[in-house]
């Protein structure tokens with residue numbers, strides 16, 4: 001399942017980041033997943049639970065933010081409602097996807113030992 005490879009890549013990135021900051025653990029991971037990202041949230045969460053075992057994310061809380069699907073005109077930037085013809089009424093140009101396909105690591109919260 002591709003959620004597993006996504007999560008593994010994500011965990012690798014988080015670990016690298018955490019180590020670069022000298023963190024002992026990761027408290028919280030926030031990812032943003034749009035409905036068009038092709039990622040099943042439930043599967044993603046399950047994969048995270050399975051894959052994080054033995055990593056710095058072992059006790060981390062996973063938060064998933066959503067994102068709205070948004071289409072915009074490439075030329076004038078007007079928002080184009082879904083369900084209609086996906087083209088700008090004024091420019092007659094095809095709409096471009098401006099949101100909804102995100103799969104982004106938004107934020108990680110680290111436990112960093114205090115400097116003495």
Ligand SMILES: [Zn+2]
Nearest residue numbers: 073076088091
């Ligand atoms: Zn336009």
